[in-house]
Amino acid sequence: MNEIGRFEVQHPTFFLPDGKGLPNEHYVDPETFRDETEAVLYRNWSGIGFGKDIANPGDVKPVNFLGMPLLLVRDRDGEIGVFQNTCRHRGMILVEEAKNIRGAIRCPYHSWCYSLKGALRTTPHVGGPGHNIHAAIKRDDLGLVRIRSHVWRDVVFVNISGDAPAFTDYASDAIDRWREFDQPMVHGGATSSFKLEVSGNWKLAVENYCESYHLPWVHPGLNSYSRLEDHYNIEVPGAYSGQGTLVYRQFRGEEGRCFPDFAGLSGKWDEAAEYIALYPNVLFGVHRDHAYAIILEPVALDRTVEHVEIYYTEAGATTPVYSEMRDANAKLWRGVFDEDVFVVEGMQRGRKGRFFDGGTFSPVMDSPTRLFHEWVAGRMAAVRDAARR
């Protein structure tokens, strides 16, 4: 980590010419987008949903992850699982909308039924009318395809390829960095949840988020109390990058009331806050009294939906006295993230200019972004090299 108030380049690049960014194709070429979907999103740990969206046992929610039909499930033991949302019989989509399943997941086509743990429970009439068994149908081999998943900070991550390192290994540095925040947090309710639809490639949202360089111009409201020099870069090659601030100012409601703090935090967090992009597509923020997570949902090459969820302590999330404060805090964050939309969309349009050469990074101010580019380029190279062998 950089020293306080200083931004220094620490990490050499191997896959991109020194100081240059990812070439245009990564933002405007459908074939590169398709290769990137595989190499960057499917072969690593990507965020696809939130635990709070399947809060109760039996809750299920379908998710379309760049064409891959997935199903988030909370089973009767309260455990979250992710399955391919496809019946093993004829490939029918099992669940079309979020709901609570009281018993089994029933395919609407031929009524094959699956438990919430993915086991195939019955195959009605598969051997003829009134004959639900047949020697050729081995139920133990025909359960729902389970997708490797892990939940951290209420974000459901998946590894579609199934062969990434364990999440706890991949994200070990981030988990350790924020170990003090590894404690119960409660979603702030309906108004603490919002979406932004952006006409830009999902990576541009990551790149903008993890640098503080743009703050004085795009977020001038911060200048009065969180100057550029109060920020520091956060860089962990191959995993995450972002920025921290030394002057987090708590939101205050009527009579100067603040949200309750998370328990047992060290003094560092009295006035600090940190914001990281966990590669590839999840953005996090932590403060002494609230936290948030943003899943960047890549809808298309040049369209992204940013799903923002804000969390508090139990008291902060549920006590009526904080209700208006929660609304106001969410509105504040929405305003900040709204301010970023025009730069993400502008960079997307700028990359239609064929002569844009990937850009030139500031060796001092752009290093978190450069680290992310280097990671993406490295993932693409790894897949291309494997394909050639």
Next chain:
Amino acid sequence: MNTVSDLNETDLNEDVLRAHAKGDFAALVELYAAAGDRALRAGEIDAGCFFTTQAYVFALQDGHGQAEALRATLMRHGREA
């Protein structure tokens, strides 16, 4: 379809269609289970197991209390695992 089932088919069809239209899975379980029971008592095993299967599927989906009993009936006739 056998004789006993034919006698009740029109009423069953109307009741089932009404229950489907309302999304009343508990009613579907009861209707199909009753039809299955009548057919099995009349010795119409295939028809009985057909209707019991319909009941069983909706009972499974709905977490209905009769699911295990329906499964047990089907297993007795070698139609379910």
